Amino acid sequence: MQNDSSFTFVLFGGTGDLAMRKILPALYEAHKGGMLDESGKIVAVARVAHDKAEYLQWIEEHVRGHVPKSDFDETVWQGFLSRIEYVQLDLSKQGDFVLLRDQLLALPSGIRVFYLATGPSLFVPICRALADVGLNEGARIVLEKPLGYDLASSNAINDAVGEIFAEEQIYRIDHYLGKESVQNLLALRFGNVLFEPLWRREWVESIQITIAEELGVEGRGDFYNQTGALRDMVQNHLLQLLSIVAMEPPHAIESDSVRDEKLRVLRSLKPVQRGDISKVAVRGQYHAGVIRGTHVPAYAAEKGVPPDSSTETFVALKVEIENWRWAGVPFFLRTGKRLADRVAEIVVNFRQVPHPALGNMPAGQNRLVIRLQPNESIRLYCQAKQPGEGWDLAQVHLDLAFDQFFKENRMEAYQRLLLDVINGRLALFVRRDEQEAAWRWVEPILDEWATQNKGPKPYAAGTWGPAAASAMLAQHGTCWLEEEN
Known part of the structure; x- marks a missing residue:
């Protein structure tokens, strides 16, 4: 255009x-x-x-x-x-x-x-x-x-x-908001009557949002050591994605309508009490390890990083939203550097069927997986009967891979956002009150970590982070998507 x-x-x-x-x-x-x-x-x-x-x-x-x-x-x-x-x-x-x-x-x-x-x-x-x-x-x-x-x-x-x-x-600017798959998340939710009745606490068991990186600090040790994963990724990218997943339908896809609804979500985040932070927040720091056959150094050995640094390179959080749509549904957020894969995705886990009328249910459940990177796609998992005698079920999926379905070249996030600036479209940019609400929610965690004597939990580069992140989900009877697979 x-x-x-x-x-x-x-x-x-x-x-x-x-x-x-x-x-x-x-x-x-x-x-x-x-x-x-x-x-x-x-x-x-x-x-x-x-x-x-x-x-x-x-x-x-x-x-x-x-x-x-x-x-x-x-x-x-x-x-x-x-x-x-x-x-x-x-x-x-x-x-x-x-x-x-x-x-x-x-x-x-x-x-x-x-x-x-x-x-x-x-x-x-x-x-x-x-x-x-x-x-x-x-x-x-x-x-x-x-x-x-x-x-x-x-x-x-x-x-x-x-x-x-x-x-x-x-x-x-938050470049994650310019990703095609984030636009498709809005289209999926508000362009289809199919999902709206299910997009609530009665039918959703939990939601996971992950932004994982294989890379380390890439020569930016001085900057990153003053920032850390909570400031660098959670306060902006992850909370913005959370607000889009959880928001109410806007009046229209225009700047203030969308941003008003995101703000309502951010203001509904359950405040984190200082005494509960260890139960709902895990921080980690990568040690030396192997990623795709290549040995990589520990964070503390990176250029510009003090050897006794307590800066976190990994964060996992349990977040709750105190409103009628999402009360009681845990949102699990996770981000980190030097993890096992480069992936950004949103996983909506639906509740199990109330009664297994067809006999024993196989492992897995109905879920929607929205992949933001590296290959943008939407995948819906459900149960189907296996061919043959009896009622043996297996998990299958319906797949929308954007690069296969749409032959047009897709705009990269920065391209879309720069065009929006030139054309005066504000919907995909963060308003001041959104930013304040996000900072206000993360600040108790920052303050607590700054006063703790114990530092971040270690994890080997090339893994999915500290074991405590998995234990946090296990307490709620669930696990990260890659652990189930």
């Missing part, structure tokens, strides 16, 4: 890892698909002393390798490069922002987007400097995570940015 609005996309952190791996490749894909207005420009901003030719050479060396090679077109690539400008800017020099303003005013008029692919400590200084030269008027500002270190620091950033940009100008 062609975007008919001229735009200028200003990328702070234009030589950073995120720009290289995600943002610029996503903008290239949008360009290749004819989704950007022909007059739209991309202005990369960084401290590095490049001129335009040198920056384009940097893109050739560092970005081109992250663009899919299957249908690469050199002519299209060169057309994309023709959109790009580069501005060297020192954040401490107000005069550099004046020069930035003058260069932006010389470009075609239209929507102006400022994407802050920087550390959160730079968000407020950049916003204030933009306001000082009048670049905040009518613009859109995109804030990457993490937005703060806790509720107080998050509020401080939001307060300061909110003095400069109105809430409808602020796009707090």
